[in-house]
Amino acid sequence: MRNLAKVVASVTALTSTAVFSEYGLNMTKGITSISRDIYDLHMMVFWVCVVIAVMVFGAMFYSVFAHRKSKGAVASQFHESTKAEILWTLIPVVILIGMAIPATATLIDLEDTSKAEMSIKVTGHQWKWQYDYPEEGISFMSNLAKSSTDSLRKDIKDKPENYLEEVDKHLVIPVDTSVRFLITSNDVIHNWWVPAFGVKQDANPGFINDAWAQADVIGTYRGKCAELCGVGHGFMPIVVDVVSKADYAKWVAKEQAAAAAAVASATKTWTESELMTKGKDVYETNCAGCHKKDGSGMPPIFPAIAGSSLANGQPAQLVNQVLHGKGSMPAFKMLGDADLASVITYARKSFGNTGSVVQPSDIKSAR
Numbered sequence: 001m002r003n004l005a006k007v008v009a010s011v012t013a014l015t016s017t018a019v020f021s022e023y024g025l026n027m028t029k030g031i032t033s034i035s036r037d038i039y040d041l042h043m044m045v046f047w048v049c050v051v052i053a054v055m056v057f058g059a060m061f062y063s064v065f066a067h068r069k070s071k072g073a074v075a076s077q078f079h080e081s082t083k084a085e086i087l088w089t090l091i092p093v094v095i096l097i098g099m100a101i102p103a104t105a106t107l108i109d110l111e112d113t114s115k116a117e118m119s120i121k122v123t124g125h126q127w128k129w130q131y132d133y134p135e136e137g138i139s140f141m142s143n144l145a146k147s148s149t150d151s152l153r154k155d156i157k158d159k160p161e162n163y164l165e166e167v168d169k170h171l172v173i174p175v176d177t178s179v180r181f182l183i184t185s186n187d188v189i190h191n192w193w194v195p196a197f198g199v200k201q202d203a204n205p206g207f208i209n210d211a212w213a214q215a216d217v218i219g220t221y222r223g224k225c226a227e228l229c230g231v232g233h234g235f236m237p238i239v240v241d242v243v244s245k246a247d248y249a250k251w252v253a254k255e256q257a258a259a260a261a262a263v264a265s266a267t268k269t270w271t272e273s274e275l276m277t278k279g280k281d282v283y284e285t286n287c288a289g290c291h292k293k294d295g296s297g298m299p300p301i302f303p304a305i306a307g308s309s310l311a312n313g314q315p316a317q318l319v320n321q322v323l324h325g326k327g328s329m330p331a332f333k334m335l336g337d338a339d340l341a342s343v344i345t346y347a348r349k350s351f352g353n354t355g356s357v358v359q360p361s362d363i364k365s366a367r
Helices: 001-015 033-066 084-112 245-265 271-286 315-324 335-349 360-366
Strands: 119-126 130-132 138-142 169-176 178-185 190-194 198-205 207-213 218-227 238-245
Touching: 033 084, 033 207, 119 169, 119 190, 119 198, 138 245, 169 245, 178 190, 178 198, 190 238, 198 207, 238 245, 271 335, 315 335, 315 360, 335 360
Parallel strands: 119 178, 169 238
Antiparallel strands: 119 130, 130 138, 178 207, 190 198, 190 218, 218 238
């Protein structure tokens, strides 16, 4: 009976529409004008191919059936036929030109960012995204959500909703607004891909590629890094919230206030408990993936922080390595002074370490 129940459960799962909904047979139509143009171009080429296939294979099957040898058919000889040569050359040329005209128009529109009403800089890091709004003065890191990092262990069976597809801070853009994305990288080649936007652009270190999108539908849309960028490649998703213009204005005001508060916090002297509380959150977001929550690390690539001579030594050494990176460890200078001071303090005073406290002013002096 137990085996029968397993078979019934398997058949039910395989026939469930929820299962098949995960397997799309076509590309995403999207919610931007450029994504819809790409989709329409794709479908036009698809149907052209279908018509060609039907005509070619139809002619082949008819010829094989109607002119088979058993009926005494004799093959026609037209190897040197000028008409046939012209015909099978001109027809493909006309088809290709007919597809090239709309394709060229779409490609030109895809590269034309002159209509943009606002710009967002997207920077890939190993393994997270950084978003900068130059005009609004907003900048933040977008990391894999803690709900997903906590569930990475193999012994956890109940995975959270949007497992490995959720981040701690969403990119936010206003609806019906043309947005130009300036895409680059801080280390290796990444690729910023949001299927619903029709945007898929390489993020190359030392270069800036651009793309644009104008979202017409309010909602949350997900993407991912589409370039194999290292061991954390699968842990840097993209989540974009398209909101109303009024909600976007509120979000901008909130983020600007938070940025001002962060600047102010970097000038004060923090207590050890404040640094440890904040440092724990920063550590689990940025460091625990490599050095583990208990600081034991994954030697030899990711050394242990617990008992580390670097964590227990002079603070300037650890500050310099966190700011500028070393070996397989990337630089974290994109984090704020308060974040860096707190996480370094946490590393120096947790896991049995006995290092001293580091203040934001120490980070500012070391930059």
